[in-house]
Amino acid sequence: MRPQAARTCEICEKAQSRYKCPSCLAPYCSLSCFKKHKETPCAKPSSNEEKPAAAPLKEVPVERPVHVEEASQVVQKTQLEALASSSEVCEALKDESLQKLIRDIDSSSDPLLELDKAMGVEAFRVFTDKVLSHISS
Template sequence: MNKTCEICSKEARYKCPTCMIFYCSVPCCKIHRQNKCDVLQRDEEEEMANLIVKRRKIETMTESTVPEDKLKLLNSNEEVNNLLTNSHLRNLLVAIDKSDNAEEVMQKAMQEPIFVEFADACLKVVEDKTEVEENS
């Protein structure tokens, strides 16, 4: 997620605790403070947070993105839950999640039979039956 400094438009690392704008450095913070930042009203803050979440979802949507309602089906799938009792599989998933290069780590994980079995089980749950039949 790229955050942009509201003062100089560089990459921002910090957020003003008062008004929640992003800034990149002490000099930009000082400029911002000189302009007397205002506290966002609670409703405005929540509305802004909702817009940010919505924007992130849109930005990360691709043609292969699985809809949220189908992802929720994974939670109640017995096969998926049984596979998740395997500590080696859980460790692989954690490694992928924490990795800076998840694609590379996932390629290595695809060499593990338990990971392939898990991926197949997940795909069975989230893919439309019509899509599966068309691809067969």
């Protein structure tokens, strides 16, 4: 595993970012910055598109492509917004051991193996149940 470079939140430009916008991959640090970012529509950056001169986007490297076998398994924007606004999910994410599990999965060269390991941890199973209940609503 290689260590991830620290990035600054593109919204407040103060705190270290811990998350990426699912649409445009812009780094942000908190729910409030995510909500502020979502006040303006965004989209996934394309290397062939010209970036608007008024508001150039910073490039955020993606470490690996995401492959989805079934389009129905992709989380929709409204579902992500429901997660971002869920106090229950946000409260669960304050748990440092849960944060570490999620970072381990995200940075792993074999994320499915790490996910299987994490499912053996009660706190992670409870968290995934909360997430699933919010996105299936």
